[in-house]
Amino acid sequence: MKIEHFYDARTNTLSYLVYDEATRDALVIDPVLDYELVGSKVFEESVARIAARIRALDLRLGLLLETHAHADHLSGSQALKRRFPGVPVAIGAAITEVQTVFRDIYDLGPEFRVDGSQFDRLHHDGERFDVGALHIEAIATPGHTPACMSYRIGDAVFVGDAMFMPDYGAGRCDFPAGSARALWRSITRRLYTLPDDTRMFVCHDYQPGGRPLAWQTTVGEQKADNVQLPAGREEDDFVAFRTARDATLDAPKLLYPSVQVNIDGGRLPAPAPNGRSYLKIPLDIRES
Numbered sequence: 001m002k003i004e005h006f007y008d009a010r011t012n013t014l015s016y017l018v019y020d021e022a023t024r025d026a027l028v029i030d031p032v033l034d035y036e037l038v039g040s041k042v043f044e045e046s047v048a049r050i051a052a053r054i055r056a057l058d059l060r061l062g063l064l065l066e067t068h069a070h071a072d073h074l075s076g077s078q079a080l081k082r083r084f085p086g087v088p089v090a091i092g093a094a095i096t097e098v099q100t101v102f103r104d105i106y107d108l109g110p111e112f113r114v115d116g117s118q119f120d121r122l123h124h125d126g127e128r129f130d131v132g133a134l135h136i137e138a139i140a141t142p143g144h145t146p147a148c149m150s151y152r153i154g155d156a157v158f159v160g161d162a163m164f165m166p167d168y169g170a171g172r173c174d175f176p177a178g179s180a181r182a183l184w185r186s187i188t189r190r191l192y193t194l195p196d197d198t199r200m201f202v203c204h205d206y207q208p209g210g211r212p213l214a215w216q217t218t219v220g221e222q223k224a225d226n227v228q229l230p231a232g233r234e235e236d237d238f239v240a241f242r243t244a245r246d247a248t249l250d251a252p253k254l255l256y257p258s259v260q261v262n263i264d265g266g267r268l269p270a271p272a273p274n275g276r277s278y279l280k281i282p283l284d285i286r287e288s
Contacts, residue, residue, distance in 0.1 A: 001134065001154045003201065004053065005215045008032045008046050011073040011254070012204045014215045017050060018134065018153055019059050025132025026059035029151065029158050030067055030203055031076035033266065035257060040279070042268065047076040051083045062131040066091040066119075066266075067160025067203060068148040069098050071175060071259055072252040075266035088120035089265055092140065092149030095119065099263045101176045106260055106280045118265035123149060139190055143183020144171035150191065156199040157219075162186055164202050165214050166221055169228030174246035180239045187229055196220030256281045 006015045011032065019026035032046040054061055061084045064077040068091070077089040099114040116122045123129070125140035137152040141162040148171075150159045161171040162183065170187065173180040191200075198219045205214055223231035229238055252258070257279050261268060269277045 001156070003156060005201075006032075006046065006050055006053075007205075007213060007215075008034070008073065010034065010036075012206050013070075013073050014201070014203055014205060015046070015050065015076075016158060016201060017053060017059075018156075019057065020133040023133040024057070024059045025134055026054060026057075026061050027063040027065055027131045027134060027136075028054075028061065028080060029065045030070070030160070031064065031080050033074040033076040033079050033261075035074045035254060037253060037257070042074075044076070044079050047079040047083070050076075051080060054084070060132065061087050062134075063087065063121075064089045065151060065158075066262075067150065067158065068092065068145050069095060069259060069262040070161075070203075071145075071255050071262075072204075073254060074258050074261045077266040078268075079266075090121035090123055091116070091119050091265075092138065092147045093122040093124045094140070094142065094147035094149075095122065095263070097146045097177055098259075102259055102263050105176070105282055108280075112264075118263070118267070125149075141183075141186035141190055143173055143179055143181075143186050145175055146177045146179070146182070148186070152194070152198075155195075155197070156201060157191065157194060158201045158203075159191065160203045163191065163200065163222060163226070163229075165205055165217055166225040167208055167211075167227055168206055169226060170242070172246050172249055173242055174249065180242035180246075181235065183242070184229065184235045184238045188231070188235075192219060192223055192231055194219045196223065 004017045015031045016029040034043045034045050096116050103112050123138040127138045139150040141148050141150045144161045200217050271277050
């Protein structure tokens, strides 16, 4: 099994191309659709890089996997699917909880379905499935969002925003329906029970201290060195820390554009009668 990373510096996001060299079976995890907030410009530079690599290696793309409904970048799954027709887009089945919350926030109305049908496949905790020669296990790791799903493939696990590199810590839990307590349990009772030599691939790297980009660690390294949640940190202690830290954080710059697109399977809003598409941005009006 080979794993190649693709880094989007605009959003500090890591996407992955996973493939079997012998059979050419492949899948992509967390692709990015480029979006520039100033000017509201959408483009497909990141998707094009992944697509070009798939074609250069003559791979057979079988699945587009989302670890969760991202709040900091738009999903490139639909853009990749247009380039590789028929490839399914999959996410954890608890996406319905996120859809339910944000349908009201965006006032999308009853016509927006909250049954996950915007995705081709919904995976459940503990489910095992194949993409050709690639064998995948879905591991529910809620906390950052209730729908976060990690995927174990061979000796590797892809954890989305549940964890970052050891020197940065764990994901924030202050989004609607997030839970620091659930995240502690996801990490300590699910991820930390995997073998210590399991390779762990993160979805973001913010390069603290200006260090070089990093995307791979191990379960053992996280247990020993994670600055926020090393093995042995008590649940209440972590919850208090995470809650206090989250209260100091600004909302992600692309929060509202990202979630609106991502709960709809990565689709941009349908065009209005004038032919243009529009994103909804809820206002937070505060009286002085």
